[in-house]
Amino acid sequence: MVVTRGFQGRRGGRPGRLPPGQYDIGDDWPVLSAEVTPNVRLDRWSLGVDGLVARPQSWTWDQLQALPRSEYRGDIHCVTTWSKFDTRFGGVSLDVLLDAVEPAPEAAFVVARSVTGYTTNIPLGDLVDGQAWVVWLYDGLPLTGHHGGPVRLLVPHLYFWKSAKWLERLTFLAEDAPGFWEVNGYHDRGDPWLEQRYQGD
């Protein structure tokens, strides 16, 4: 262990809620996207779900609004080491969309794609059984553009780059297909509790 001369550290207050190497950022919510924030026009936007599924389907904004609502209350964790406690997102559980398209037995991975072309890959097992959402509300208000609005993916038990902003498509695959950050050195799964930040972690 290399002890840093004179370093005390802050030590966050909530044991058990902070994954290794993370700190509590409080009320702040940094914006770290790598591209120009797009201006998504909802009248032209839809969410497509395709690939290895029995019934590929797309949902317009209005169709999405008509689905049963679901809420996530809890923490989010960014790979840059901040965590944000007690967030509240509103939208629809991904289970609802999966029930509609019916993934094929061989489907094992999903690539989420943004309108900007940003992609991220996620094991299918991390998206089912109440672990993932498609969201458009934060604290009851419309999700702002720099936080991924109008509609983003939410997979809060993985590092937050997996929760693709400006979501437009989910594609089911048999083999893993590394996305934007994953090609650039970040981990294919990204579990904060296992500190899977970079490829090889």
Place this chain on the structure above:
Amino acid sequence: MTELSSLRTVDAPHGGWQRVVVREVSRATPGTVVLRVEVEHRVAHMPGQRVVVRLTAADGYQASRSYSIASAPGDDLIELCVERVDDGEVSTHLVDVVQPGDEVELRGPVGGWFVWDGRTPALAIGGGTGVVPLVSMLRHARALGIEDRICLVGAGRTLETLPYAGEIAQGCSVLALSQQVSPTGRPAARLGRDDLLPHLVGREVFFVCGSARFAEAASQLLVDLGVAPARIRIERFGTT
């Protein structure tokens, strides 16, 4: 819409943590420190990349944050420029406490997106400490004698508060100061389209770095001037 995936990216080299020695400590501005670090087992970085710095307390508690590299790949040392954030667990230590000879741990370089290949004609726009990864690009170009390939626009309040202002002011790069007349006679004003317009022709890739607010404003300026979003690579600084 834009196609991020169609842009060329590179694999980010990475590795485990290694112990490194801080060799030189100096002030860049009243609120920032320049640390020059000796890295024994060095993986060459590309201009624009960053490293992760980890500090360890006597009881084993650790904290880590990412910092952009300011030095050119050819520099014998890795140079970081760290802004002191009030309440910043790591930055307050790096700015207030670290002395030459101190050891910290370092990992990287990381990031394969916000990198300049040293060839493609580039316009790089940085706000405040957002100039740091762009200074690495500028130094690399100067070391290779290809400074015409990159133009750096550094935005800040004054010469005294913008890191590397003196270095940026040389050559074809531009200082956009909001509270001071620049050395070239530019009146005090926030970064605007007139600062960028003369430098767009022939540029194929655009780098924007700074706070989320600055990055949003600067990238929208570029889009408004007709730059395709797919050519714009952004590094937004979080609060740390």
